[in-house]
Amino acid sequence: AQSVSQHNHHVILSEAASLELGCNYSYGGTVNLFWYVQYPGQHLQLLLKYFSEDPLVKGIKGFEAEFIKSKFSFNLRKPSVQWSDTAEYFCAVNSYYGNNRLAFGKGNQVVVIP
Amino acid sequence: DTGVSQDPRHKITKRGQNVTFRCDPISEHNRLYWYRQTLGQGPEFLTYFQNEAQLEKSRLLSDRFSAERPKGSFSTLEIQRTEQGDSAMYLCASSFVQSYEQYFGPGTRLTVT
Numbered sequence: 565a566q567s568v569s570q571h572n573h574h575v576i577l578s579e580a581a582s583l584e585l586g587c588n589y590s591y592g593g594t595v596n597l598f599w600y601v602q603y604p605g606q607h608l609q610l611l612l613k614y615f616s617e618d619p620l621v622k623g624i625k626g627f628e629a630e631f632i633k634s635k636f637s638f639n640l641r642k643p644s645v646q647w648s649d650t651a652e653y654f655c656a657v658n659s660y661y662g663n664n665r666l667a668f669g670k671g672n673q674v675v676v677i678p
Numbered sequence: 679d680t681g682v683s684q685d686p687r688h689k690i691t692k693r694g695q696n697v698t699f700r701c702d703p704i705s706e707h708n709r710l711y712w713y714r715q716t717l718g719q720g721p722e723f724l725t726y727f728q729n730e731a732q733l734e735k736s737r738l739l740s741d742r743f744s745a746e747r748p749k750g751s752f753s754t755l756e757i758q759r760t761e762q763g764d765s766a767m768y769l770c771a772s773s774f775v776q777s778y779e780q781y782f783g784p785g786t787r788l789t790v791t
Binding site for chain 1: 711780
């Protein structure tokens with residue numbers, strides 16, 4: 565079964581600071597990797613995805629993530645955060661082959677202070 | 679709005695009562711997924727449909743839970759004899775068969791008192 569670990573569940577930082585959220589997954593086969601974001605009062609939205617392409621993936625709103633296969637990691641980064649980046653961020657994985665069901669991590673609650 | 683919709687958005691019920699939630703996926707999406715999210719956790723997979731066929735159910739889905747997707751369009755999730763442990767956000771997502779991207783609805787928040 566797939567599993568996903570996210571650390572530092574609560575992150576508080578100031579505007580213009582850099583953000584990095586760690587994500588490690590456990591699965592022996594080929595995977596697809598995702599970061600979803602949930603802004604306050606809104607539903608889950610796809611931030612970026614990795615489908616066996618360039619390991620450095622760029623998403624919306626200046627976010628990027630790097631897939632390191634040897635480390636089973638898919639860390640999310642943003643060089644300079646804004647107050648509007650306050651949200652909960654979830655890393656997710658599914659099997660490249662199969663039913664596409666997603667396994668999520670517990671999420672990172674990120675608060676950006678203006 | 680052409681996204682995934684769910685109804686109701688909030689449901690408060692007493693323990694032992696039955697509840698039913700509805701999900702309307704994005705039009706023409708073949709796959710429909712149900713997830714459950716409790717406080718401090720990420721969403722957990724419950725079940726999924728491809729068209730009208732329910733193809734997989736998680737061990738989290740006890741016998742009190744049943745889901746349907748008649749005609750391969752909207753889906754319903756019913757919980758019978760609700761328990762306090764059923765209190766959670768129930769999320770629906772949809773996708774094309776050939777796509778790995780799932781689009782989520784706003785969820786139904788269930789509170790069992």
